[in-house]
Amino acid sequence: MGVQDYLPFTAMPVGTLDKKARVCIPAQYRQILTAQNTRGVYMREALLTPSLECFGASVMQAFHEAQAQQDPLFTSVHDVDAFSLLSMSQDLAIDETGRVRLPESFIAYAGLSEHVTFVGMGRKFEIWDSEKFAPVREERRAAAQARARAQLAGRS
Amino acid sequence: MGVQDYLPFTAMPVGTLDKKARVCIPAQYRQILTAQNTRGVYMREALLTPSLECFGASVMQAFHEAQAQQDPLFTSVHDVDAFSLLSMSQDLAIDETGRVRLPESFIAYAGLSEHVTFVGMGRKFEIWDSEKFAPVREERRAAAQARARAQLAGRS
DNA sequence: CGATTTCCCATGTTATCCCATGTAAACCCA
DNA sequence: TGGGTTTACATGGGATAACATGGGAAATCG
Numbered sequence: 057m058g059v060q061d062y063l064p065f066t067a068m069p070v071g072t073l074d075k076k077a078r079v080c081i082p083a084q085y086r087q088i089l090t091a092q093n094t095r096g097v098y099m100r101e102a103l104l105t106p107s108l109e110c111f112g113a114s115v116m117q118a119f120h121e122a123q124a125q126q127d128p129l130f131t132s133v134h135d136v137d138a139f140s141l142l143s144m145s146q147d148l149a150i151d152e153t154g155r156v157r158l159p160e161s162f163i164a165y166a167g168l169s170e171h172v173t174f175v176g177m178g179r180k181f182e183i184w185d186s187e188k189f190a191p192v193r194e195e196r197r198a199a200a201q202a203r204a205r206a207q208l209a210g211r212s
Numbered sequence: 213m214g215v216q217d218y219l220p221f222t223a224m225p226v227g228t229l230d231k232k233a234r235v236c237i238p239a240q241y242r243q244i245l246t247a248q249n250t251r252g253v254y255m256r257e258a259l260l261t262p263s264l265e266c267f268g269a270s271v272m273q274a275f276h277e278a279q280a281q282q283d284p285l286f287t288s289v290h291d292v293d294a295f296s297l298l299s300m301s302q303d304l305a306i307d308e309t310g311r312v313r314l315p316e317s318f319i320a321y322a323g324l325s326e327h328v329t330f331v332g333m334g335r336k337f338e339i340w341d342s343e344k345f346a347p348v349r350e351e352r353r354a355a356a357q358a359r360a361r362a363q364l365a366g367r368s
Numbered sequence: 369c370g371a372t373t374t375c376c377c378a379t380g381t382t383a384t385c386c387c388a389t390g391t392a393a394a395c396c397c398a
Numbered sequence: 399t400g401g402g403t404t405t406a407c408a409t410g411g412g413a414t415a416a417c418a419t420g421g422g423a424a425a426t427c428g
Contacts, residue, residue, distance in 0.1 A: 072409070076383090080408050098222070103353075103360040120220055120334055129271070129335060130297075132260055138333040140356030145332075146223040147240075149384085153408080157383070228419065232373085236418050307375075310418080 062114060063088045065176035068193075070186060073168050078155045081110075082174055085181060086154055088112070097156060099183075100145040101165045106188060108158075108166050111180040116145070219244045221332035224349075226342060229324050234311045238330055241337060242310055244268065253312060255339075256301040257321045262344060264314075264322050267336040272301070 069082045081089075081097065089097055092112035102109045119141050127134035148156040158168070171186040184192070225238045237245075237253060245253055248268035258265045275297050304312040314324070327342040340348070 074409065074411095076411085078409085083407060103357045104364065116220065124334065130259060130265070135261075135333065136352055136355050139331075139352040140359070142220055142222050142334045143224055143331050143352070144356075147219075151384070152386080155409085230419070230421095232421090234419090239417060305374095309376090313373075 062179055063091055064178045065181040067176050069174050071172050071174060073158070073163070073170055073172050077158050077160070077163060079158060079172060079183070080153070080155045081150060083154060085110075085174065085176075086150065089150075096147050096149040098145050099148050099156075099158075099162065100141075101162065102182065103140065105182075105192070106166050106185075107175075108162055108183040109180050110183060115179050116141075219247060220334040221337040222334075223332050225330050227328050227330060229314070229319070229326055229328050233314050233316070233319060235314060235328060235339070236309070236311045237306060239310060241266075241330065241332075242306065245306075252303050252305045254301045255304050255312075255314075255318065256297070257318065258338065259296070261338075261348070262322050262341075263331075264318055264339040265336050266339060271335050272297075 065085055065088060067084070069084070071079050071082065073079050089112045092114040094112035094114075097110050097112065098116050099108050099110045123134075123137045123141065127137055146159065146162075148158070150156055162168075166183065166185060167188055168183070168185045169187070173184045173186045173189045175182040175184060175189065221241060221244060223240075225240070227235050227238065229235050245268045248270045250268035250270075253266050254268065254272055255264050255266045302315065304314075306312050318324075322339065322341060323344055324339070324341045325343070329340045329342045329345045331338040331340060331345070
């Protein structure tokens with residue numbers, strides 16, 4: 057999949073998780089999803105952070121296709137690979153007002169309270185509890201800054 | 213068979229096996245099956261785990277075609293696979309309320325009690341006894357997590 | 369004729385749809 | 399460019415529909 061083939065998720069808009077466990081996916085992100093021929097949004101618990109990874113059908117298809125060609129259907133290797141992508145993911149429907157209803161397990165895993173932050177990551181975006189994300193945001197900023205400095209030093 | 217041709221089975225919904233040996237196939241899965249032109253659901257005892265493998269016509273058809281393309285006199289692993297798939301599978305009818313009646317042999321093989329878990333695996337899904345699946349779920353999650361960590365480390 | 373299976377309806381629960389409203393952004397025209 | 403207007407968006411909440419499940423009655427089978 058070439059870089060040009062998709063619109064990237066960018067920025068870090070904030071949103072609200074209401075009493076009915078709904079969040080409104082930012083309109084900007086919804087446009088990207090519909091451009092991927094995705095009715096809803098695929099979502100799963102991130103493996104390494106307390107957040108939810110969200111992506112469209114393009115990403116799901118690309119990963120699934122690669123995995124399907126690599127592992128025959130009825131093998132244990134297939135099962136482990138399929139689990140992390142497919143079993144852990146849910147295809148959540150987006151309603152006409154742009155909202156999805158989050159399963160309780162997702163809310164618990166990411167520790168979501170009322171305020172959530174959407175983090176654009178190119179071909180996917182993440183949903184974080186806003187308070188939990190604040191320090192992570194600073195970490196990532198520092199890491200990116202350090203890398204930029206190193207790159208600059210190496211070039212001189 | 214292209215990935216585009218079907219929606220993947222995802223997520224891990226739970227269900228109930230009632231006193232009449234019936235389980236309600238999640239509506240989401242039924243939609244995927246009907247999209248595959250499958251009235252019922254093909255089911256067999258999984259070869260490697262105490263669970264039931266379920267799939268629609270797409271998988272059956274793919275195996276049928278794979279088998280047909282081979283010289284029938286030439287024995288191979290694929291012939292054995294296709295044979296076991298075709299001969300060990302049952303086409304269970306789904307009634308109007310979305311339920312199937314499981315044969316006693318299936319219930320015994322998977323050790324099903326009242327609570328069952330459906331495990332979405334893309335082209336197929338599995339039915340597990342919820343208690344038996346819990347540790348397997350953790351194993352698979354840990355394996356996926358280890359892989360994600362290795363990938364992250366290799367990239368830096 | 370007894371046991372099992374299939375069909376059908378009832379019911380509580382949950383998710384989905386739909387409309388209302390406040391707010392912020394975009395737009396337009398002077 | 400400023401100020402007013404319009405549009406799009408995010409959010410709350412009630413009404414509606416879908417779903418999973420239990421259980422009874424009819425049909426089927428041995």
